[in-house]
Amino acid sequence: MSITAKQLIEQYKDIPLSALNISVRNKLGAFLNIECECGPEHPADYQGLAEVIGFDFQDIKNFQRHRQPTQEVLYRWGTRPELSPTVDNLIRHLQTIGRADDVITECAHLISEDNIANEFIHIQYFWDYDVFCDIINTDGILVFRKGL
DSSP states (O other): OOOOHHHHHHHTTTOBGGGSOHHHHHHHHHHHSSOOOOSSSSOSSHHHHHHHHTOOHHHHHHHHTSSSHHHHHHHHHHTOGGGOOBHHHHHHHHHHTTOIIIIIHHHHHHHHHOHHHHHHHHHHHHHHTTOOEEEEOTTSOEEEEEOO
16 A cells, blocks of 8 residues: 555654655655656746745756755755755645655655654654653664653
C-alpha cells in the first residue's frame, strides 16, 4: 500500500526540513530540476515550489544559476524560519504546484524510510508528552536525552 500525501502531512507535521536526508533531496531534484510551465497557477518545478514557499523573483532567478536548483531551494528554505520550513509544508507546497501524483508518490517511501526524519518524530513525541527518555539511533548512539 502506498503512502498518501495526507498521511505524510499528518506523520511529519512540524518536522524540520533539515531532517530530510540527501537521498530524498536528490530524488526531489530529479523531478523538480526540469523546468516545466505545466502547472495550473505556478510552474510545476523548483521555480513554482520556490514561489509558493515565499521566495521573491530575485531569489528564484538566483536559484536558476545553480546546477541543482531544487536542492538550493530546499537549503535556503531551511535557513528561513519565517517561511516555515517543515516536511509537512513541503508536501503541501508540492500539492499546490500540482506535483502530488508523481513527486509525492515516488518520494513517499524515501521520506518514510528516512531514519533522521523518523528520529525527529520520536523526539517530538516524547517532548510533547513530557517523558523522561533517551533516544538512541539505529547505531546505538545517544542522539537525544530529555528529563535530566
